[in-house]
Amino acid sequence: MPNTLGGYYFHLAIRSLRRNVALTVLIIAAVGVGIGATMTVFTVLLAMSGDPIPAKSTQLFAVQIDAWGPDSRKQPGSTTIETRLPDILTYHDGQALMQAHAAARQAAMYGIGQVILPKEGEPFARSGRATYRDFFAMFQVPFHTGGPWSAQDEAEHRDVVVLGAKLAAQLFPAGNAMGQLVTMEAGAFRVVGVLEPWNPQPRFYDPSVAFGAEEGFFVPLTAAIDHQINMNSLSCHSPLGLGFAGRLESSCVWLQFWVELPNAAAVRVYRSYLVNYAADQQKAGRFAWPPLVQLSNVRQWLQTEHIVPDEVRINALLALGFLLVCLVNAIGLMVARFAGRSGAYAIRRALGASRSDIFLQCMVETAVVGALGGALGLALTDLGLAGQRAMLKTVSAYTGQLTHLDGSLMALTVVLSVGATLLSGLYPAWRTTRVSLGWQLKEQ
């Protein structure tokens, strides 16, 4: 009757835990603190290194083109040339790639900021994005009402806007945003769509703001250029031309460029298109170097862009170290516990229990300790995360949602705790089964 036997072991475990309270508490504390520290740090790491768009992360590709040449990649005082290309494109290349339409879907984009003038109340600043209509289908952006602007809106540079859920609710609390005009610095834009809350973390398509608040609005890039809406960030290798027109003509990079390529064949075709494009630029004399291009899918991109700060990785490694110390400590204490109770085990052996019975009994006891340690660890993790949230509330890069313990993380905490404890209990339990029967009984 394994069931009742399991229950019996559980009963024994509880009794045995109560026998040496100080040692039991110490083991549970060791496991709990190790788990708590590890999970506090790992919650942040997991949130930061998650896949922001799991359904399509292998079909979406960031495009890089060597627009600056190998000389730009030389480190000062070193002769080696880094392989890293500029991670975004020049306006020239972005426009050319959009016009070529060589992928199933493609969108150039750049981050912008606008002061918004509501009908009532004070003006406020909000960040948004200038892009192309494929952006929404490509990134599976959920619409609440309406949809992306049309190809015609785009071609005719119309002033239309898709509002993010938050901004829509703020500007039009009654929910009647569709067709209304939103007045921004650049002009009045007509609302053609309102999104459901959507804020992929990390923001893979623009890692310069990998962890930020939801983007407020989206406007056609063609219209944004007409209105000379400035880019939030710009990276240059040669002097900047004058004014907005200068930026468009310059070799400064400021456009993110994403394409959707559904399969390996499409990737091959697009890659050869890119290489040909760069070769044409070389022939035309714009590039004085051989073609060098790069296509990275979302996962590769997040890695290239170093989304997770080293700081967080170091913390995670140290936390893993903490857990290891706590587990070694727990092993030592469990050896001590079981050794202290070796007399009782010897009696059970003498009464007919097999070695595997004793082993099982020890492991049940260990699992109970692990579960209790997990509960303590859960409480400590919650405490640790609350502390982190309180200290980081001013830092937008670590928003609250990064440091919340959800159901699956809680389950992971307990499973990790019980698993790690069972693993560390293997040796002490095995050692206990090796007890010399006669000697122990004689000692009694």
Next chain:
Amino acid sequence: MSAVMPVGPILSALKRNKVGALLMALQIALTLAVVANALSVIQRHWTDMSRPSGLDEANIFSLQNQWVGEPKDLYARIQTDVAALRSLPGVVDAEATNSYPLSGWTYVVGIRLKSSQANSSIQTSLYMDTSHGLAAQGLRLIAGRWFAADEVSEWNSSKSAPFIVVTAALAKRLFPGGDALGASVYVLDDRPMRIVGIVEQASSGSGSGSGYVDLSTFVPYQFVNNLLLYVVRTKPGQQAAVMQEAKQRLLDISRVRIVDSIQRFSESRTKVFAVAAATSWLLGTVCALLLAITACGTVGLTMLWVAQRRRQIGMRRALGARRIDILSYFHTENLLIAGSGALLGIAGGLGLNLWLTKHLAMTRMSPAYIVVGACIVLLLSQLAVLWPAIRAAAVPPSLAARGL
């Protein structure tokens, strides 16, 4: 008889308890390796957080101003604004700038000694300041002079600024011989800029930045941009009143703007170091808990060993060993175990640090650091043994006679 036991008998006793000793040594080693590296991370943050900004921190606050639309007369508007701020009662001075130390706004550029030098090896934080910059920030000039009003030109105009002021750290870095004042360097373009003054200290906009945190440059420009910072320095004790009035005064001049992030310098400081502080607290708390757990573990294991050896202890006592001999037996035993653990930990900790330095952005830990850490762990370990050892020493010699 010396207080420390000869190690021979202890070693042969340890041979009978290899696993326990090994676990204890391993735990000490891991604790040391992890704690030393964690402390070195904390220490790096602490260095950043305790570095003076170079400003009159107690009396400075800042406002972020963003104009709506792109007014054509920005330069004139900014002049009006700062004049209004300066006229407020209790204000020492005020100015508009692109950034100031610990503001969270960074503008880092390369600085070169020769115009022909293609790449600059030294990076510097660039601050655009007018003739009011010195007084508005409370910087301490230690050599030369600050900018005169007629030397300041409008940012984005083609006029190049011929003069700069640098921090003492940057002056020393550029000219180790100490002849920085009057020398020329190249910062923005290929036109030389002469160093006319040296300030004691001004840290970077982020308060950190390996290599350039103290290396700052001030250029005589009136920063002109849609979005900028107003820095206001008040007389002691009058900050709160001025802060209340400042925003209203600006809005009275023009409402077509967004004035926000009005914050005391201390708030900027808290904000800019929020991640560093949170990380330090997390690692520090866990380190303390870890040391406590290791100490408790040592107590627990030693208690067990004492319990297992009660009869032998009784025998030794019966054969003439004093209490101090029993006490020193356990302390010496612990010293041997923890000592070998600490040696292992020193090697492991340095190895871990080396790996972290190589693969992640971690700073090298000085070996002295981990040796001190080893001493602390050993001391803690010895303290942890004290109580079990006292219990052992209390075993009566008569115990030996029982059960014979």
